Amino acid sequence: MNDAALADRHYRAPSWFDRKLMNPLIAAATRLGLSAWGSRILEVRGRTSGEPRRNPVNPLDFDGGRYLVAPRGHTRWVRNLRAAGEGHLLLGSRREHFTAVELADDEKEPILRAYLRRWRWEVGQFFQGVGPDSPAEDLERIAPDHPVFRISA
Numbered sequence: 001m002n003d004a005a006l007a008d009r010h011y012r013a014p015s016w017f018d019r020k021l022m023n024p025l026i027a028a029a030t031r032l033g034l035s036a037w038g039s040r041i042l043e044v045r046g047r048t049s050g051e052p053r054r055n056p057v058n059p060l061d062f063d064g065g066r067y068l069v070a071p072r073g074h075t076r077w078v079r080n081l082r083a084a085g086e087g088h089l090l091l092g093s094r095r096e097h098f099t100a101v102e103l104a105d106d107e108k109e110p111i112l113r114a115y116l117r118r119w120r121w122e123v124g125q126f127f128q129g130v131g132p133d134s135p136a137e138d139l140e141r142i143a144p145d146h147p148v149f150r151i152s153a
Protein backbone atom coordinates (compact mmCIF):
# COMPACT_ATOMS: atom_id res chain seq x y z
CA MET A 1 0.00 0.00 0.00
CA ASN A 2 1.46 3.39 -0.94
CA ASP A 3 1.87 6.31 1.46
CA ALA A 4 -1.16 8.20 0.05
CA ALA A 5 -3.43 5.20 0.57
CA LEU A 6 -2.13 4.74 4.13
CA ALA A 7 -2.79 8.40 4.85
CA ASP A 8 -6.48 7.75 4.17
CA ARG A 9 -6.60 5.03 6.82
CA HIS A 10 -7.58 5.56 10.44
CA TYR A 11 -5.83 8.49 12.11
CA ARG A 12 -6.89 10.51 15.13
CA ALA A 13 -5.02 13.80 15.31
CA PRO A 14 -3.93 15.06 18.72
CA SER A 15 -6.06 17.74 20.31
CA TRP A 16 -4.65 21.20 20.93
CA PHE A 17 -4.22 20.24 24.60
CA ASP A 18 -2.22 17.12 23.73
CA ARG A 19 -0.19 18.78 20.96
CA LYS A 20 0.67 21.98 22.82
CA LEU A 21 0.75 20.88 26.46
CA MET A 22 0.79 17.16 27.24
CA ASN A 23 3.14 15.85 24.52
CA PRO A 24 5.74 18.60 25.09
CA LEU A 25 5.50 18.08 28.87
CA ILE A 26 5.99 14.30 28.56
CA ALA A 27 8.79 14.83 26.02
CA ALA A 28 10.58 17.31 28.30
CA ALA A 29 10.35 14.97 31.29
CA THR A 30 11.61 12.06 29.19
CA ARG A 31 14.54 14.15 27.90
CA LEU A 32 15.43 14.78 31.54
CA GLY A 33 15.39 11.03 32.18
CA LEU A 34 12.00 10.91 33.91
CA SER A 35 9.80 8.22 32.40
CA ALA A 36 6.03 8.34 32.88
CA TRP A 37 5.18 4.64 33.39
CA GLY A 38 7.77 3.47 30.86
CA SER A 39 7.30 6.17 28.22
CA ARG A 40 10.10 6.97 25.82
CA ILE A 41 10.78 9.37 22.99
CA LEU A 42 10.78 7.65 19.65
CA GLU A 43 13.33 9.08 17.23
CA VAL A 44 13.00 7.97 13.63
CA ARG A 45 14.33 9.38 10.37
CA GLY A 46 11.70 11.32 8.41
CA ARG A 47 10.79 9.50 5.20
CA THR A 48 10.98 12.62 3.01
CA SER A 49 13.25 15.02 4.89
CA GLY A 50 15.72 12.50 6.29
CA GLU A 51 15.74 14.60 9.47
CA PRO A 52 15.19 12.96 12.88
CA ARG A 53 11.56 13.16 14.07
CA ARG A 54 10.59 12.66 17.71
CA ASN A 55 7.35 11.58 19.35
CA PRO A 56 6.44 10.28 22.81
CA VAL A 57 5.56 6.56 22.78
CA ASN A 58 4.67 3.85 25.28
CA PRO A 59 6.72 0.71 24.56
CA LEU A 60 5.10 -2.53 25.68
CA ASP A 61 7.01 -5.53 27.00
CA PHE A 62 4.84 -8.58 26.34
CA ASP A 63 5.42 -12.32 26.19
CA GLY A 64 9.17 -12.01 25.68
CA GLY A 65 8.91 -9.31 23.02
CA ARG A 66 8.88 -5.55 22.91
CA TYR A 67 6.33 -3.59 20.88
CA LEU A 68 5.32 -0.13 19.76
CA VAL A 69 1.58 0.35 19.29
CA ALA A 70 0.08 3.33 17.46
CA PRO A 71 -3.07 4.22 19.42
CA ARG A 72 -3.87 7.15 17.12
CA GLY A 73 -3.61 5.00 14.02
CA HIS A 74 -1.56 5.58 10.90
CA THR A 75 0.41 8.59 12.15
CA ARG A 76 3.49 10.21 10.69
CA TRP A 77 5.74 8.33 13.08
CA VAL A 78 4.19 5.07 11.86
CA ARG A 79 4.81 5.94 8.21
CA ASN A 80 8.36 7.08 9.04
CA LEU A 81 9.11 3.87 10.94
CA ARG A 82 7.74 1.75 8.10
CA ALA A 83 10.08 3.52 5.69
CA ALA A 84 13.16 3.52 7.97
CA GLY A 85 12.74 0.09 9.57
CA GLU A 86 14.74 1.30 12.57
CA GLY A 87 14.91 4.04 15.13
CA HIS A 88 15.93 4.97 18.65
CA LEU A 89 14.13 5.08 21.98
CA LEU A 90 15.36 7.93 24.13
CA LEU A 91 15.25 8.41 27.88
CA GLY A 92 17.44 11.18 29.24
CA SER A 93 20.92 10.67 27.78
CA ARG A 94 20.18 6.97 27.10
CA ARG A 95 19.75 6.17 23.40
CA GLU A 96 18.60 2.66 22.50
CA HIS A 97 18.81 1.64 18.83
CA PHE A 98 16.23 -0.84 17.51
CA THR A 99 14.97 -2.43 14.33
CA ALA A 100 11.25 -2.75 13.71
CA VAL A 101 9.02 -5.27 11.99
CA GLU A 102 5.35 -4.43 11.52
CA LEU A 103 2.92 -7.15 12.58
CA ALA A 104 0.12 -8.45 10.39
CA ASP A 105 -3.40 -7.67 11.60
CA ASP A 106 -4.04 -11.30 12.60
CA GLU A 107 -1.07 -11.17 15.02
CA LYS A 108 -2.17 -8.04 16.91
CA GLU A 109 -5.02 -9.18 19.18
CA PRO A 110 -2.97 -10.30 22.22
CA ILE A 111 -0.64 -7.29 21.95
CA LEU A 112 -3.52 -4.81 21.67
CA ARG A 113 -5.19 -6.47 24.68
CA ALA A 114 -1.99 -6.20 26.77
CA TYR A 115 -1.40 -2.63 25.59
CA LEU A 116 -4.91 -1.61 26.61
CA ARG A 117 -4.52 -3.37 29.96
CA ARG A 118 -1.36 -1.30 30.61
CA TRP A 119 -2.21 2.04 28.96
CA ARG A 120 -6.02 2.28 28.67
CA TRP A 121 -6.20 5.13 31.17
CA GLU A 122 -4.12 7.22 28.75
CA VAL A 123 -5.06 5.97 25.26
CA GLY A 124 -8.38 4.14 25.64
CA GLN A 125 -10.27 6.95 23.91
CA PHE A 126 -8.56 6.04 20.60
CA PHE A 127 -9.81 2.43 20.50
CA GLN A 128 -13.51 2.93 19.63
CA GLY A 129 -14.78 1.67 22.99
CA VAL A 130 -12.74 -1.55 22.83
CA GLY A 131 -10.91 -2.40 26.04
CA PRO A 132 -8.67 -5.09 27.51
CA ASP A 133 -11.65 -7.27 28.46
CA SER A 134 -13.43 -6.98 25.11
CA PRO A 135 -14.06 -10.11 23.04
CA ALA A 136 -11.28 -11.14 20.64
CA GLU A 137 -13.54 -10.28 17.69
CA ASP A 138 -13.66 -6.63 18.78
CA LEU A 139 -9.87 -6.40 19.03
CA GLU A 140 -9.51 -8.13 15.66
CA ARG A 141 -11.99 -5.64 14.14
CA ILE A 142 -9.94 -2.61 15.22
CA ALA A 143 -6.53 -4.19 14.53
CA PRO A 144 -6.18 -2.63 11.03
CA ASP A 145 -6.60 0.82 12.59
CA HIS A 146 -3.67 0.42 15.03
CA PRO A 147 -0.25 -0.45 13.60
CA VAL A 148 1.96 -2.57 15.86
CA PHE A 149 5.72 -3.01 15.50
CA ARG A 150 7.90 -5.66 17.14
CA ILE A 151 11.16 -3.95 18.03
CA SER A 152 14.51 -5.53 18.85
CA ALA A 153 18.05 -4.38 19.53
